[in-house]
Amino acid sequence: MDRLASFGNDPFDKPPCRGCSSYLVEPYIKCAECGPSPFLLCLQCFTRGYEYKKHQSDHKYEIMTSDFPVLESGWTAQEEMALLEAVMDCGFGNWQDVAYQMRSKTKEECEGHYMKNYINNPLFSSTLLSLRHMDDHLSRTADTAIPFKPTDDPPRPSFDSQLSRDMAGYMPARADFMEEFDNYAEWDLKDIDFVDDDSDILHALKVAVVDIYHSRLKERQRRKKIIRDHGLINLRKFQILERRYPKEVQDLYDVMRRFARVVGPIEHDKFIESHTCAKVYERVKRTREDERRKRNMLCDVLQYIHDTRACQQWLHKQAAIDAGIAPVVSTISTSGRRSAPPLNLTGLPGTEKLNEREKELCQVVRLVPGAYLEYKQALLNECRRQGGLRLAQARSLIKIDVNKTRKIYDFLIKEGYINKA
Template sequence: MTTKARSPGKPIPESEEVHVGDGEAYTCDACNVDLTRNVRIKCAAVGCEEVDLCPTCFCAGKEPDQHKAWHDYRVVGRHSYPILVEDWGADEELQLLDGLSKCGMGNWSAVAELIGTRTPEEVEKHYTECYINSPDWPLPCLEREFDVDYETFQERRKQRIIDLRESLKKKPGPTQPFVSGPTNHEVGGFMPGRREFEHEAENEAEDLVKDLEFGIVLDYGGDQQPDDEEKPEGDSMDVDVEVKVENESGAKNSDPDDEEEPQAPLVPESNDSMQLKLTLLDMYNEKLDARIEAKVIVLERGLTDHKRIQQAERKRSKEDREFINKLKPLARLQTADDFENLVAGLLYENALKRRISELQHYRTMGITTFAEAERYDRERIARDRDRSMGPMRNGFGHRSSVPPGETGQSRAKDDSNLSKSGIASRRPAAPLNLANAQSLHLLTPAEQTLCAALRILPIHFLGIKETLVRECVRRGGRLRRREARELVRIDVHKTGQIWDLLVRTGVLKLAPDVAPATDTAAAGIESATNANPWTSLPASSLAPGQGS
């Protein structure tokens, strides 16, 4: 459907409530854009009259449902100008006739709801004056002309709607009786009128005492109870009369087929039997106390409001919901306000811990600003998405990374060489382009080359360099490579190469007993140079004018 009432609800008497709004709403069946106040294209084909399209979808030839692009159509616009009376627009006249055809003659409340800007009294009065009392009945008089411009007509309509809404605000609404809604019964069979549940807590508590009977109890003062007093002999006539009356009434009301079973005489209770029955009564009282306590917790904290609880839980994350479920056993040990404050404080603590963990992770990665953190998260999400889509890309027609000149035989040859050597070498990552990197001018050419090879931003390299230099000075030059790796929480191989560069360039002044041997250091530098391509990078990866 493309039309709907903006004020949904059941039809109500016109004396109770009046809906004021935009009346019937129209949406495009292709893109669902609102067309209530815009021009729309309405299909005129038989059986397809309910299809409305916006001009954009109509020009694009969209065909929603059974509609076809070659169907007949008509343009429907907002005809906000008077044709019959000065304060009724042509659009309201069309909505009036459409409402009467849909809702029936005399259903002024529903018609006014479809129009949205008129009361039921105004609708009835207008139809009576312009249609029923028209000299051209059943048609209205169409020979009238009004000298009202568009702006003035719109201002009058807006002011009329504002006045109507103000009058409806002052009018008291109908009072609704308090009833037991279906939502209350969904929660454990709750009956709000009686404030009870169909299934109470400890619902089988009565099973303990339902068959419990006591004999003659001589303990707890039972042996001191007075016996029945014997009546004097002079009252024997009264006793005979009472017995006779009882026998006559019993003969009238009793069934001759029903005979009362003789009751066994009461036996005195023993001490063991007495203690057992009293213990059962204590257990029953404890279950009643637990039932009352559970009911008080449920009613005082509004746990029967199922919708409110669901709405509150939808706003929380899965981790928060699981955490709150673990805290629920503590609710009976606190008041409602104290428990809410406890839960709010613990949730806030968890949020702070998560945020601190994120910031520590950013600092470990060398990120010091929120802009860099946002960029890091964006790139990390993109990498994860590309990694998850990697197998699909190779199987759905994407181009292969193998050059066209390389055949299957050459790839098989490479694979055989790899299998013979036993080492699957990984293709090194491309150097990072630092042409527009921040703080690049603060690095030496060798440091720029190393940052490009290790894919580290200059500002992060400066932070690592400052940390190593400060720690080396604090220790008096006694800083070893292993200790440097523990100070900087990045890849250990990257930390070792940075440490080698700083030692070689003299930035780190190491003590004689800590400094590595010259041959060993030279060999390490040479091996690092051969193993990494950062010593022979193209000049395009550096800033203009800063090549080595």
């Protein structure tokens, strides 16, 4: 197909047959072993077993043809290439000329097939963008745009109506405005006349005035281009389009409208969508962090399950978070009092899975058996994966008090469950 794409529809564009020198007509044969330049034969020379220099009749070969559907039935590969070439030659939107150049399809068939498979198909969405770089008269075809096609009936507000004033006096018959931006820019030039006896300073001053006028004309054209590219000329359609978005997106459009002048319509829509997605991401992130904080608080409660004062403190903190109030957490101070008594493991789930030394560790560290078994398994898996484990890695895996992590790590090293890196 890559090779066929460079030939075109005219048979005289193809290279001649290497056997009889006649112009090739599809289907024809290409030798798969001779190269790098293609060795091509017509069907008659191929059936006669034509051989030339290194080419032998028993070589592997390929049948070159474009008479097969690619994107949909009824359109062969050759017609697909002819359509693309016709659009490149005649310009996007000139479907009458495209159909005349193709000769095998009607105007409606060409337009419908191209819009379906090359514009609305996301696999070929870049086709129109590449054509826009080669032709300044192409239209924007994004789903959220309001293209002003030549076949569309432009808005025709009555003279001096509210819609006419909102559209800055747009005149559809002339495709222009009744009053231009900076409408009186020409007044500064009406009395300027270049004469031969002007002094150098006066001549330079007049040239500067003309340059200023040119810059004002450029600004006038720039504003018209923004209106055309963003589909702002049909004000009501544009307003109806914006109302389809949620309220927060409409507000974002109003705030970001000023940035439409520095980017194209597609880039501006992506800019708005990215900010909208960022807001959704921040909201989901806050919800996820709240859920994670609640899970961490539950672990803290389990550590102090037999300490009434600590239990009450963490339950108050949970209630404050559920109420949407920033909780005030006061740390549990151990100064001035005896250390906490060993944890009573009677009746706690997972106790039966511990040996005597592990039970003693859980009592001293005041860690419930279920949590200890979970932390132990995590450290064992990480040690097997890396061939060793450091204390810093253990602390990154176990999100509890660092002193408790150190005691668990030293115990597993001493008992031979894990080894240092």
